[in-house]
Amino acid sequence: MSDLTLAPPPPDLLAGASLFLDFDGTLVEIADSPDAVEVAARVPALLQRLARALDGRVAIVTGRPVAEVRALLAPAAWPVAGSHGLEIAQVDGTVTAPDRPPALDAVLDAARALARSHPGLLVEDKPFGVGLHYRRAPEAGEEAAALADDLAAAHDLVVQHGKMVVELRVKGRDKGAAVDLLMAEPARRDTRPVFMGDDVTDEAGFRAAHALGGAGVLVGAPRDTAAGYRVDDVAAALAWLDTLSPAQEAR
Structure with a gap:
């Protein structure tokens, strides 16, 4: 675990990286209820730009079900690890998931x-x-x-x-396991994972990213965390993601 004085992520952190993004509290503000969340118009466009810059290596890793995230970000689609990694959806809509236990x-x-x-x-x-x-x-x-x-x-x-x-x-996976699964895919295998999230549920993602030579970025107030960097809030997270350099775009 880190101390509480984390630096902001450097501008070149995403160079040669695979990016994993939590949803609530990272890309959108947390709402009073899950169905009250509002997705700013800039978010889907930003994700499309990041996907182009990183050759498609952008995925959402969330506790929400895959179907909810797909609906909120429609019509564009990205790989989504939903339900804390129990559901894995590819861009083509293919979803792998276990049976729901009675x-x-x-x-x-x-x-x-x-x-x-x-x-x-x-x-x-x-x-x-x-x-x-x-x-x-x-x-x-x-x-x-x-x-x-x-x-x-x-x-x-x-x-x-x-x-x-x-x-x-259900037991079996967490956000860290989701990162491990997605990083095993050929397009990501030789890259570094960067995981961005706000909640304690994202700590598993931070740890997995670090173990694979990457880093975690905490969104929110300072706290004990496995992340290596920190930004203040959703607005700061989106602003940093929006500063992708031309050099990175060309990769």
């Missing part, structure tokens, strides 16, 4: 029962997980976390904490 239905019922007693607590039904968002009901955070722990133990699931959310998800 246990998630019981988890979903229990989460909705808790939400009925806490107005504002939002239950998110994902293909391979269930999220309890307590941004609108912060008093329910401890109870949501305790329920998640109990359900994870009962159904052999993973508990994932994020910004005002606790999620139960």
